[in-house]
Amino acid sequence: AQSVSQHNHHVILSEAASLELGCNYSYGGTVNLFWYVQYPGQHLQLLLKYFSGDPLVKGIKGFEAEFIKSKFSFNLRKPSVQWSDTAEYFCAASSTGGSYIPTFGRGTSLIVHP
């Protein structure tokens, strides 16, 4: 069955610390990969996506993610977090053929202390 796993459920960092959130997927065939962010009281927003090509994807607000096919991973990174990055982060995957329905991980709650 298709699934997405996020290893860290809660992460607490101080401002300027580096961030890496893990995401692994289990899918047959090729996949599209996404990271979404949900700021407190706001709706889910797309941070970045990978469809094909360069496995290092850059998104908004200084975030990036690297697709490592051999590890079935798509980890999210940011070199220096800010208090405003406090949010819930969701990794998602969908098949490149068929229905394209994204499957989401359970999310990682990130709290950044000023």
Place this chain on the structure above:
Amino acid sequence: GAGVSQSPSNKVTEKGKDVELRCDPISGHTALYWYRQSLGQGLEFLIYFQGNSAPDKSGLPSDRFSAERTGGSVSTLTIQRTQQEDSAVYLCASSLQTGGAFFGQGTRLTVV
């Protein structure tokens, strides 16, 4: 409109009543998804519409749940005989066929 619009934003209903949740997707988006998000849980897929194709209903948790999409645009999710375990935030999203999904603000449903 500029984004995905959902209504109502909040709904409190009594156990056993029926509710209808509405989603107005981004104009031109052929794909429409319903998910629900419970406290501390990820997003649970409910149903998917793509153009004029038959919807993928594989995520609907019971036959009390149904959805339709009229004219390839607005969608309504109906929950009949609501139960307390139906309490959640119901999220609608739309996308071009292969793009990332854009989400609405959600409808917070509370069954009392």
